[in-house]
Amino acid sequence: MNALLELRGVHTAYGELSVLHGVDVRVAPGEVVALLGPNGAGKTTTLRVAAGVHPVRSGQLLLGGRDMTGATPRDLARAGVCLIPEGRGVFPNLSVRDNLTMMTFTGHSRKQIEEIAFTRFPILAERASQAAGTLSGGEQQMLALARGLATDPAVLLLDELSMGLAPLIVTRLYEQVAEIARQGVAVLLVEQFAAAALGIADHAAVLVRGRVERQGLPDGVLRAELSALYLGSSS
Amino acid sequence: MVLFVLAPAFGLFVERVVMRPVQGLGEAERLVMTIALLSGLIAAARWIWNPNVPRSLPTFFANSAPLHIGSATITWHQAITMMVAVAVAVSLRLLLHRTRAGAEMRATVDDRALAGLTGADPLRANRVAWILGIQLAAVGGILIAPELTLDATQLSLLIVSAYTAAIFGRLRSVPMTFAGAVVVGCMESYLTGYLPDNSLLTGLRLAAPALMLFVALLVFPHGRLHGRNIRLRPVPVPTIRGTAIFAVAIVVFGVVLGTVLSQSDLITYGAIFSLGIVALSFVPLAGYAGQVSLCQLSMAGIGAITWAHLGAHGQLWALAAAIAIPGAVGGLIALPALRLSGIYLALGTAAFAVILDDWIFTLPSFRILGVRISLFDQGSVQAVGPRLFGFQLRTGTELMVASAVALALASVSVAWLRRRRFGRQLIALRDSEAAYAMLGGNLLVARVMVFALAAGIAGLGGALYAMQQQSVTAQQFSFVTGLPLFLIAVVGGLAYVGDGLFTGTLLDGPLNAMVAIAPWSANLAAILPALAGIGLGRNPDGLTPAVRRDWEPVARHRIALAVSGVAVTLLWVLRLMHVINGWVLFGGALAVLLALRGYPALRPAATGEPEIPVEWWGLRRDWRPADEEVLARGIARG
Ligand SMILES: Nc1ncnc2c1ncn2[C@@H]1O[C@H](COP(=O)(O)OP(=O)(O)OP(=O)(O)O)[C@@H](O)[C@H]1O
Numbered sequence: 001m002n003a004l005l006e007l008r009g010v011h012t013a014y015g016e017l018s019v020l021h022g023v024d025v026r027v028a029p030g031e032v033v034a035l036l037g038p039n040g041a042g043k044t045t046t047l048r049v050a051a052g053v054h055p056v057r058s059g060q061l062l063l064g065g066r067d068m069t070g071a072t073p074r075d076l077a078r079a080g081v082c083l084i085p086e087g088r089g090v091f092p093n094l095s096v097r098d099n100l101t102m103m104t105f106t107g108h109s110r111k112q113i114e115e116i117a118f119t120r121f122p123i124l125a126e127r128a129s130q131a132a133g134t135l136s137g138g139e140q141q142m143l144a145l146a147r148g149l150a151t152d153p154a155v156l157l158l159d160e161l162s163m164g165l166a167p168l169i170v171t172r173l174y175e176q177v178a179e180i181a182r183q184g185v186a187v188l189l190v191e192q193f194a195a196a197a198l199g200i201a202d203h204a205a206v207l208v209r210g211r212v213e214r215q216g217l218p219d220g221v222l223r224a225e226l227s228a229l230y231l232g233s234s235s
Numbered sequence: 236m237v238l239f240v241l242a243p244a245f246g247l248f249v250e251r252v253v254m255r256p257v258q259g260l261g262e263a264e265r266l267v268m269t270i271a272l273l274s275g276l277i278a279a280a281r282w283i284w285n286p287n288v289p290r291s292l293p294t295f296f297a298n299s300a301p302l303h304i305g306s307a308t309i310t311w312h313q314a315i316t317m318m319v320a321v322a323v324a325v326s327l328r329l330l331l332h333r334t335r336a337g338a339e340m341r342a343t344v345d346d347r348a349l350a351g352l353t354g355a356d357p358l359r360a361n362r363v364a365w366i367l368g369i370q371l372a373a374v375g376g377i378l379i380a381p382e383l384t385l386d387a388t389q390l391s392l393l394i395v396s397a398y399t400a401a402i403f404g405r406l407r408s409v410p411m412t413f414a415g416a417v418v419v420g421c422m423e424s425y426l427t428g429y430l431p432d433n434s435l436l437t438g439l440r441l442a443a444p445a446l447m448l449f450v451a452l453l454v455f456p457h458g459r460l461h462g463r464n465i466r467l468r469p470v471p472v473p474t475i476r477g478t479a480i481f482a483v484a485i486v487v488f489g490v491v492l493g494t495v496l497s498q499s500d501l502i503t504y505g506a507i508f509s510l511g512i513v514a515l516s517f518v519p520l521a522g523y524a525g526q527v528s529l530c531q532l533s534m535a536g537i538g539a540i541t542w543a544h545l546g547a548h549g550q551l552w553a554l555a556a557a558i559a560i561p562g563a564v565g566g567l568i569a570l571p572a573l574r575l576s577g578i579y580l581a582l583g584t585a586a587f588a589v590i591l592d593d594w595i596f597t598l599p600s601f602r603i604l605g606v607r608i609s610l611f612d613q614g615s616v617q618a619v620g621p622r623l624f625g626f627q628l629r630t631g632t633e634l635m636v637a638s639a640v641a642l643a644l645a646s647v648s649v650a651w652l653r654r655r656r657f658g659r660q661l662i663a664l665r666d667s668e669a670a671y672a673m674l675g676g677n678l679l680v681a682r683v684m685v686f687a688l689a690a691g692i693a694g695l696g697g698a699l700y701a702m703q704q705q706s707v708t709a710q711q712f713s714f715v716t717g718l719p720l721f722l723i724a725v726v727g728g729l730a731y732v733g734d735g736l737f738t739g740t741l742l743d744g745p746l747n748a749m750v751a752i753a754p755w756s757a758n759l760a761a762i763l764p765a766l767a768g769i770g771l772g773r774n775p776d777g778l779t780p781a782v783r784r785d786w787e788p789v790a791r792h793r794i795a796l797a798v799s800g801v802a803v804t805l806l807w808v809l810r811l812m813h814v815i816n817g818w819v820l821f822g823g824a825l826a827v828l829l830a831l832r833g834y835p836a837l838r839p840a841a842t843g844e845p846e847i848p849v850e851w852w853g854l855r856r857d858w859r860p861a862d863e864e865v866l867a868r869g870i871a872r873g
């Protein structure tokens with residue numbers, strides 16, 4: 001299958017500190033790839049590179065086979081890449097409705113966006129004029145995820161969707177993610193809460209200290225290896 | 236024309252040249268940029284429009300009869316102003332809350348990175364905001380100008396009233412801001428109309444907007460602006476040896492300057508060290524503790540007044556008072572300022588400075604509990620030198636050396652502070668107030684202490700400044716005068732102890748020298764600090780660290796140190812014997828020092844090169860001991 005999103009041998013750094021040392025990731029349309037790994041492995045950085053927020057030092061970022069290395073976040077967003085960042089995917093001082101307005105820059109009308117968001121997450125309709133920062137954590141994640149649902153992206157990048165949420169909500173959110181993938185979206189998700197992610201993933205990669213140490217199907221073998229990797233005893 | 240071409244063009248210019256370089260930096264840097272802009276524009280306006288020529292503008296429909304509505308009479312101009320104001324408020328509200336461009340602007344303020352991720356264009360949002368802001372300011376200016384005397388400083392201080400209104404709206408809500416503006420306007424006219432006619436309260440009218448700003452800041456709750464993206468810079472720990480050498484260098488500099496300058500030059504350049512001390516007060520306050528205060532020069536003013544009145548015969552205890560009284564005032568400001576931070580703190584301290592300027596400093600003498608208190612006596616006050624061990628410092632030379640010693644001592648103390656626990660606490664306070672409080676630190680005590688300390692240092696600087704100037708006026712300590720001082724201190728690098736000397740030297744040295752050589756450049760000199768502030772975007776750490784990096788090897792190198800000592804002494808002696816003049820001394824010392832700078836680094840030699848300009852000796856080729864002689868002889872001949 002042709003990859004829609006591909007990172008090829010990506011190296012990147014924060015100043016002097018080099019973080020990714022040649023990361024290769026491929027995500028095909030309709031596929032869910034889970035990127036796992038211990039804290040500080042570089043998962044968030046990988047997603048930031050894929051969304052153009054963080055520049056690569058060497059390596060390539062390909063979108064549908066086209067080289068997009070060095071493109072701005074805005075270009076990538078307009079090309080269909082949607083990153084829901086870690087912990088704060090909403091504008092806290094804007095109302096829910098204004099947050100939805102901010103989703104119209106990728107070419108959808110506000111009406112379409114509101115319709116999708118409000119049918120998927122009816123609670124948002126009730127809170128429409130409330131400042132997003134005053135929503136509960138779960139509601140904020142719903143609003144953030146609504147961008148992934150309503151803007152009809154080609155590639156969806158999700159960073160720690162489950163952070164700080166009750167397991168029930170996490171399950172519900174991941175159901176929505178699986179639904180998005182079924183429509184042909186390439187989904188790359190980062191998750192500490194491995195079980196939730198592996199439940200819907202077609203493919204998994206384990207990132208340790210900036211390198212992809214293992215990849216494969218999210219089957220029992222990988223699950224068994226995970227704990228060893230997290231403890232850093234892989235060799 | 237002004238509205239649709241000039242204002243947008245200027246808006247774009249500001250966005251591109253001034254604000255974009257600091258976009259990725261912290262709130263503090265952006266604040267400095269706007270202060271630089273304010274200070275620069277005041278200077279530019281004075282340059283372009285001579286402030287001594289009175290100007291006034293015609294009002295709209297000046298010849299039409301005023302309207303009568305009920306018992307009120309309003310002119311057409313006022314009616315138009317009101318209509319425009321309402322129209323602007325309504326359309327602004329609609330724009331910000333009903334359009335996508337408005338959402339884009341607000342979202343960009345909220346979370347710039349996320350705005351980029353949604354495909355919005357944060358740059359465009361900034362541009363639109365600046366264009367709009369400056370257009371509105373132009374509208375306001377056009378409408379208000381006929382009612383005021385046109386003077387750049389006066390007009391700029393309108394920002395005080397404008398900010399008061401904006402604080403009502405918490406810098407966010409258009410209707411609340413509008414209401415705020417109405418309240419502010421009414422209060423101002425009530426104060427003008429109904430205040431009892433008391434000489435003590437005359438200035439209060441002028442200071443009323445600032446007073447209201449201060450109160451509004453305290454009364455209205457305001458969300459802290461997002462601090463997420465602030466980059467924390469390390470505050471270096473000065474070494475003992477380095478600090479000692481630095482202190483000695485200051486004193487040597489002071490002695491040399493003090494002995495070679497003429498009487499009038501001593502007054503002109505005398506402020507190098509005393510203003511340096513005032514600038515040094517920013518180091519613990521803004522550099523360590525991260526509290527931006529714009530009223531340090533006012534504190535210096537209080538120090539100057541204290542000295543002038545209490546130390547009329549040079550009593551040394553009065554100097555202690557000139558530190559303690561501003562210190563107490565500074566501590567007092569810290570109490571209400573505890574609620575403020577970042578831009579709000581800067582506004583609050585600016586308001587305080589304006590209140591002092593417009594009201595307190597202009598008070599005639601009065602009595603409280605039988606004690607006669609006089610400030611600037613509505614004019615200037617005289618100051619004499621201090622009496623040390625029964626010996627009165629009187630001449631400019633003595634005072635200059637005394638100031639240099641004081642700056643050296645103050646620099647050493649600030650360096651010492653950095654090494655102490657309190658210094659580390661202040662830095663923790665800057666990094667995160669919440670974390671500091673949770674670790675058991677007492678915010679109130681730390682803040683009051685650092686404000687008091689900084690005000691005390693500034694007070695000392697002010698007292699010395701007054702002594703050197705012999706007589707000072709309130710104008711010399713005004714808010715607007717203080718802006719360049721702050722800007723240069725920021726350019727120097729607030730976290731560095733060397734900043735005091737740097738600021739004093741730069742503010743007082745080259746600028747005055749430039750004016751002395753070419754009198755026409757006075758206006759240019761007034762703008763330079765602002766330009767320097769704007770240049771900050773390129774070098775956010777300030778220049779002091781770069782200077783220090785360059786000179787550190789020299790200070791480490793014994794021979795180099797000895798040679799520079801000998802060379803400077805030689806030149807100095809020559810000057811004292813009137814063999815050479817001041818410029819040669821200055822140039823020669825500079826050449827020797829520059830030459831020495833490269834020496835310890837032992838740059839690769841470029842042998843056989845025929846002509847290397849003197850100032851590159853030791854830089855482009857190795858420094859040879861013979862060069863010293865050549866140099867000295869060459870200078871002696873000049
Ligand atoms: N802005 C930054 N500046 C400097 N270093 C950074 C920055 N962001 C991340 N790092 C460093 O890069 C490394 C990788 O960070 P990253 O956020 O990608 O990790 P992660 O895998 O997402 O971790 P976590 O599971 O804890 O979210 C870490 O060691 C981190 O300290």
Ligand SMILES: [Mg+2]
Binds near residue numbers: 043044045
């Ligand atoms: Mg992460």
